[in-house]
Amino acid sequence: MRAGGWWRAGVALAAGLGVLALFFVASGFDPGEALGAMWRGAFGSWFALMSGTLIRAVPIALIALGFTVAYRAGALNIGGEGQFYAGAMAATWVGLHLGGWPGALAIPVALAAGFAAGAAWITVPVLLRRRFGVQEVISTLLLNFVAEALVSYAVQGPLQESQHIYPQSDALPASLHLPLLFGTRLHAGALLVVAAAGALAWVFARTRLGFELLASGLGPRAATVSGRIPVEKLAAGALLVSGAFAGLAGGTEVLGVSYALYPNLSPGYGFTGIAVALLARGAPLGILASAVLFGALEAGAGAMQRDAGVPAVAVYVAEAVIIVAVLLADRFAVRARREATA
């Protein structure tokens, strides 16, 4: 993120928390107590930072990175939530069958299954877009509901734990657990995220593919007419990668955090990921920073509910204001630039 980006993100964050505080005052919650609890839950201790904030930043960042790939190519993947669940299901299913394998082999295979399942889940919207012209905004969104129903079926049917009592899968064998970092609950998936962000930053900035993605997203007409850029193919590929990243997020969540499949595994990571991608304006390294911020908001929200009695959903007020503040800042920046050049 360039200096302007940090400045903009800071203003947006201040606006978000400011509005949240005002809302607390207006609705009769104690803003000091609520925001204080949020801070302690997000950054108050080494444990809060690693096991609260960063652990949530991992799936959010993966989904945001994927969203960005498609967004660059002019495609909107609103189905991160569904692809996350597809990946979680696949990783659980494969993981439960690989108990006898050494972890060094089993973990990559299970994660690859999550990655592939995310891509498979978005294949339907990709085909619908290419064959029938169905907007992917709607098809990916609808498939979220299908995925949630499918998980609900899986944990009460084929993937239910052996006692057949609880709606969840059996726990994965220890060999399938992702290694933990620094003796905290933060898992090695965090390293994967950093690597993925670095790789994408390189692709976007330094490769022909990165340029073609951007060109086809910004000016699909011009890119098509130029005849050198296969716009539709790029968009399809970008959507597949985007789904795969969300699927991988589902995989790392199961192998690194929950160790089993649950129906409510994601508290809305699919949508938070979109907000994070937009806040960072699609810059991969900026996404890492924004994901930590939103991870902190969500970790803080849990603490706020526990310690200050404020419902955790209130944090969405801050998230919404942050998104709108960024949109407005961008608009005014564009207008100011236009007036400066005029």
Place this chain on the structure above:
Amino acid sequence: MIDLSMAEGFLSALLRVATPLLLAALGEMLAERAGVINLGVEGAMLAGALAAAIGASGAGPWAGLALAVAAGAVLAAGFAAVAIGARTDQIITGTATTLLALGLTGAIYRRAFGTTGAGLSLPTLKPLVVPGLSEVPLVCQPLFAQPLPTYLALAAVPLLWWFLFRTRTGLALRAVGESPASARAAGVPVRRMQVLATIAGGAFAGLAGGTLVLAQVGTFAERMTAGRGFIAIAIVVLGRWHPVGVLLAALLFGGATALQFLFQAAGLDVPYQLFLMLPYVLTLVLLAGVAGGVRAPAALGRTTE
């Protein structure tokens, strides 16, 4: 075996599911015809639902319904101020609007009704039974014993058709959605039209949320709209941006959902999740069939400079 009372139960469930979807989708259709795609419908429904609960617990179900309409309109006005006023990306602004409503309603609900609000039971709208007609079996029996919002939704279909296709204002509104530049050249106040259409759409969504609380569930719960607003957006596409098409699509979605009750009543042993998926899968399949042959308003979702 499927007997008469089961068929009536099915039709009744179909109408119950379809009513809020139809209301929200008609409102969204109005906005989209003016070129505005508002993903904040889900949020406007949620705001309407909470407003209905608050209004009804204080001053009865009618006050609740009125407050629901107002809440939906206010939220849509906020969306319009940013998305149309400042010309931000409509999809993203709409998503943020829904997020905002999710947070506000969750916290206000907790504040207004306390943590024990789950057992909250509100005065609800009783079915308005049309004497005579409601005694005719099968179709008429469920159709003529519905709460008011169902009649409102059904009446809105011809009214909106008339408005869109038979009035000057309706023509101007469609022109704004197809070609804002030509509309402006013809003297139509483009942005005012878009703002008003969006706010009217929000009022419909608020009513849809109020219906959910006052005519169906009888209580409010966090996230209770559960994606119905997003379904409404799909229904608009499926209904080809036409009031009658939207009606058919909403009824179809209602039917696909109500099948669950029919199969349960018939004692068939099929996992219930299959029925949870069915309406969405069916919508996708039908979209594939419809999307190729139909065109969205040409300027939909594009910011007007």
